[in-house]
Amino acid sequence: MNDKLDNSKSQDQKDDFTLIRAFQRGEKASFDALVLRYKDRIFNLCLRFLGDYHEAEDTTQDVFLKTYNSLKRFRFESSFFTWLYRIAVNSCKNKVKSLEYRFRKTDARIGLSDEIFDGFQSEHREDGPGSPASDLESKEIMNLLQKAINSLPPDQRSVVILRDIQGLSYEEITDITGFKLGTLKSRLSRARGSLREKIGDIL
């Protein structure tokens, strides 16, 4: 199974490189293809990191704009996927840090928009998935979970999102964040512990 996954990732990387080489030769359409391949993953990373649909949309645009401007200098020394994710994580961190963002972001705003609740699957409910009661409960849990994620320091937030929501491997996360493996493990452990303290009883 791992071999299949590795093969799939290897193929993805080859496809990415083919598109990047085409872009570097001047084929602008290749960039569109790269956006379409990664837009959902990057958007979801931004959405969970920032906890706001519109901020996530803006930041995703920023990420791809930076990618577009830097892609000519891409040297194929790392995978495009980790390179893109690195841009995305740094963009999200900067967004959080930015004064503008701090000024505009209020607790009221963290009262999340409906789009963000859509991601939380209702399951194991006695009244069955998809029922109005379970949907309401799922949204409430999602709301609390997102608030708990928002309360984490950016470094912990990034590792927990990359690992537990996006499902990346430790190796990929160290490539993206630049953390050493030990640092990554301890930050992930602290982040999970913190989330469990905040919402563990509800789950």
Added chain:
Amino acid sequence: MRQECPHIRQLLSEYIDCTLDSSEMSRVTEHLHVCGDCSRSHEALKSLIIRMGNIRPVEAPDDLLEKINDRIKGQSILDRLREALSFRRIGFPVELAAFAASAILLLFFFNFFPPEEKDIFLKPGNGKAELVMDRDSSPAQTAENQSSPVQSVDSPSSEGQTNPHRIEIKLALSLTTQDEAVPIPSQNASYGNSLIGSTPDDIYLWQTDNDKKTEKRVISPDEVNLKIDEIVLSVEGKESSRENDDVSGYPAHLTLEIPAVNYRRFITRLDGLGALQAPPPTLPEGSENGSVLIQMDLAPPQ
């Protein structure tokens, strides 16, 4: 709580991810079998991780690609420049860049403006800028001419006057004289004297003795500048710049503003300096109440 519980709980995150070595994995497993508290912590953590893993991805907005392409098209020149310079990438502080830009501007300022204009800019005061002439480069300002005719220039903004009429004049300097002359007061003038100079209070004539043989004499740059001072003063002019020829030291360019009513007198007085290269321009009718800005090129001596 058992003694090893705190340590075991620290390992739970890695235990769930199966990233502990085999001996630690076994140790945690055994502990969870016998410790209810740690077992519940383990279940809660596992449940949280499963929950997060079950968060269904939200689709990116449909028009995301379109918006990205719009922003790419709309990228300003400044953005591209910023990206090209990549200050952050090369660790070049923006403050240093701003300082460098200021220095370049200052350098440009000091190289672009002639020395007199620099002084005007640098010595503002009460709406007036004092014109400080360098005595070395302007021999006209000698000790005997402390109340030089041209000492200050009003800042344009302080008066709100209408723009003066601009006139350009080219003049070939007369640098030699054949006569040995002696100044006499005008009241003593008689036939045979020729008018070649004046002072503000009295008119003096230069007496020549045609009976004496005189030698041709070259007029010095100081004398020429003094003559210019006198002319400017006599027409109530305000001189704003005078440039001397670097090699000969004779004045080569003069800019002054005079009342339009004194324009004729000014042209007449130029006879004492040299010969006009072209008929003097006439002022348009109705401009008598204004002023005339004269830019004069003086042909340097050969």
